[in-house]
Amino acid sequence: MSTIGPESAELAPDDLKNRVAVELERTRQRSISLTDAVDDDDLVAQHSPLMSPLVWDLAHVGSQEELWLVRDVGGRPALRPDIDDLYDAFQHSRCDRPQLPLLGPGESRDYIATVRDKAQDVLHRVRLEGGRLVERAFAFGMIVQHEQQHDETMLATHQLRRGEPVLHAPEPPSMAETPLPSTEVFVPAGGFTMGTSTEPWALDNERPAHPVHVADFCIDTHPVTNADFFRFIESGGYQQSRWWSEAGWRHREHARLSAPLFWRRSGDTWWRRRFGRIEPVPPDEPVVHVSFHEAQAYANWAGKRLPTEAEWEKAARFDPATGKSMRYPWGDSEPTPERANLGQRHLRPAPAGAYAAGRAPCGAGQLIGDVWEWTSSDFAAYPGFEAFPYREYSEVFFGTSQKVLRGGSFGTDAAACRATFRNWDFPIRRQIFAGFRCARTPSRAELD
Template structure:
């Protein structure tokens, strides 16, 4: 994980006094004492989630549930390894605990499919290791001035490690979805909208400049920086992510068999992988669609955002619907731009950190919420559910912003620029509030659909916008 030199230019916020530590990213202007309290709470919450996700027998932890994913025990020890490297050794200047295992848990040295063959720590050894690392990291936290060099300034290194653990927790959640056998995770159903909504509703976005990215968010990563002005033509964007009901119409209309809707690359992948519906869907003899979700089989709910689709599937649906996917800049403008003030918000709903009333985040629920379930999370333009529920594919490649500066290491962002990746924005129901914001950028290969990926549609505006 990562980030670059911190300045205070794109958002001005008053000092905030709290009776409890925040649950989201660091707030600009927090004191060192507030930051330490926030970081300690976030580290604890991350570890509680990691523990829940690895509360399985040794065989389940050491198995490779899919060649796309690491064994869960690798993810657990990797979390500890990164925490040791950055907080214990670098920030704290302490002696290494287990230097002999560094290479085993270096993601660039071993592919996910090969990690099951490595001499990994046993589950008991991994739990003991991450516990020892955490004890030392907390001691480093209490001694850190939260000032000075960029890695420590505003608690950046600690925020980076919080986000890293939560990102691997989401990866482990995806592994749980891929594993066979009975359900081992549970959570309450998400909220439902107070009244039905038009799932195909659109929102016009006016032409003009807006500020994209950030130069002020304390824990923003290097690929989110710096803030810069982007001038866009007017466009129209869907108020909600595309639902299962809308997507089912595409499937039932023969969308997977109609070459017209697919790019050459997308069609080749569809044929090679024999795609015929979103991953984990199956159709009964009476035509009813079912899905497998964390070990349970249930009817596909029509009003939830579709999930587990590739970029190619999203693009084919968009063509079938007579629209397109939004670009990354269009997505961010729809999420952040306030037409009244002309400024870009930290989050779609404003500058306050996420709560359960704003978005479906943090694995509180194990599925996307029905569209319209979070009216309090709408953007200033009236676009809903842009954070949480499903990662949204954008029709943009993975590139740096103008003025990009790598920090603190190239393997977080820089080495991936220019590949065949497509951008995803917004987070999913499995993304923690501490690991996402309206400027946060994600990317993956366009063929991936084990991730919690969906999309919304856009189109060019007519002369009336």
Template sequence: MTQDLRLAVAAELERARARTALLTEAVDDSDLVRQHSPLMSPLVWDLAHVANQEELWLVRDVGGREPVRRDIDELYDAFKHPRGDRPALPLLGPAEARAYVDQVRDKALDVLDRVRLDGRPLVADGFAFGMIIQHEQQHDETMLATHQLRDGAPVLDAEPPPAARIPVTGEVLIPGGPFTMGTDTEAWALDNERPAHTVDVPAFHIDAAPVTNARYAEFIAAGGYDDARWWSARGWAHRQAAGLTAPMHWRRDGDGWAYTRFGRTERIVADEPVVHVCYFEAEAFAAWAGRRLPSEAEWEKAARFDPATGRSRRYPWGDDPPEPRHANLGQRHLSPAPAGAYPDGASPLGVHQLIGDVWEWTGSGFDGYPGFAVFPYAEYSQVFFGGDYKVLRGGSFGTDAAACRGTFRNWDHPVRRQIFSGFRCARDAGPGAA
């Protein structure tokens, strides 16, 4: 069993590294060191940062080996240097960064061959390796977002997502009652997903699919961006200060809208989930539509609760890992798929595309669950608790399956929209609902 786990971990490490290589080798060195947006790091910083985290946790901590490059630890400490300041740091150049990445990986694989994958919690079930795999895949999604922000000719290619297989409209009633939120059993779950706990959620309705481009365009056409009624006080202040008039990357195209996606501009696809909207935009749309954003607990119940058994699944479709027929994940495509493209991934109650396509804003702030315990370091989750963050759920087309499950929690500032963020709406159920 241990050998099977080692092989599985090695394969996941290689898969993550292949994606990192694709994202960093698709551009020349001048693009690699350039900051394409003050919101993002230069790609070369992300490249060396993933290796530095791998060195800190796998080579030094798990392996007990001598440091490879202790002198660069501070340069790649995300807490010491805001993204806007990173281009001015004496970062490793592209060739030196790639050599460092390779050197660290060789040592990490040697540690994997030798270390026991049981005993202390950090190594039990390969947790530290899983944490590093997820960390690299998270940075790969961040680098994909940087690619979306870069100017110039397209450098990334992928097959288009599948067409809709069934019509998905309207909303679904989620019955009231308790369910198990979070997890105690997912081996590579991060500390903010733990512990499992019971939450009693009143009955509510939730959209069967994420809000689409066509539906969002109706909000714009109705003057949604010009009517303060639909916006919270903070949201309206931000809309005015930032000059928001449409989702990020949209522009007028005759009588409709076009979207620039990874260097290619084309008409928006009506039935695709809207993407690159901030929390305040999602909140305003929901108010205009007579709805609200779901709470985090509501979202997770819609995604995991099986009314036939009363248990919480790992994913909407069951406990098996995602397959291409279930969800749009892993950068297989470079856009969300139309609503109705993944009927095999629907929840038992008929809620679609909860995993993949777009991160979904919820109405909840980010905090620890009852009984939360830091593991293995406070800077992953705890330092963000109670801050100006909103929780996003479900992953996007740029999220890898290794870093996405029914319990996975993402969070960001409510003004952020360079991320692959969308939403769906919810509303309270009326009297007498189940």
């Protein structure tokens, strides 16, 4: 697995182009595998009103690639201007997309293949300098990340799909031989650099790097597990409004929430549906498919809270030994299978305590991969934010309606995951691969 980092500035133009070509192909193979896994009826079906048909996602990634790489960077004539509106995510909600005159499965595959041929030719000919879109191959990186994000969306659609299993992957590693030293770690007050101004493929909402002071806090060494969440359920956590925010309780009652999505109880056993398989809920895995409201209620019940976005990022990337912020919890080198559960390598989170090689200097583990982690922060611009290359990627979502998630999941690719990467969603969402960890403010007695 290869990612493009700040060292790309030192690569010769041809070497950088070769790296980009590899990333484009690697990403496309994932898209193909996710869509070739099912028949045409499944591709055009809407498996949930929350999601697009898989065939829409497939043609959409091609449409965006055509707009940005073929037309904008390459200056080439439009291939299919007639379908621009069909695949504009802002013009049609997901629930309405099945009624559109979409390209069929065969047409979609032909279209994205033609677009890719044109984009590869553009990559071969363009100079990767002289403008923000092409500097260090930014537009190509944006398209890689965009397609990988839709691949994770398609993976979530597979989870919502009914039927026999069609996706297969090896089991993740078991808990590390080196156990976590405690259930939480203390992070002392102080400043650190949040965000980035040097990551070549960082998106606009990650920029610019800026100093942030964070007060003393404690944060869990691993995400909250299913076993932890069992106790919340058994104690009546879903029936007691005192643990929930006003908005959260309203939603819990309206949606009749009583457990994470895809869980069902039979006798004394909790079962879950996972990519077509029915299995007992494993107690040692991070809980997944919970909303922000459920995460917040659990944290309140546990006498803690959700971390702020700044607390999460400081725990994930600040090295007190050097005073610097790193790309990842383990340093600046790229993710490897020993460090993080990413890229759909496995189809589930790894047990809490796995990936000892990926732990942060503060002692917390699994901050990258396994499950997206809800934070308490609203999605907002950093000081000095500038929308680029279009407002609709980030700016239109800023506000109090969206909560920030951090860290990526087992379904997130390394190209679209780093310690500065920001995801966001409505606080009611549960179909995403989201879990959480808790934080708390230490008492004065603990600090004395």
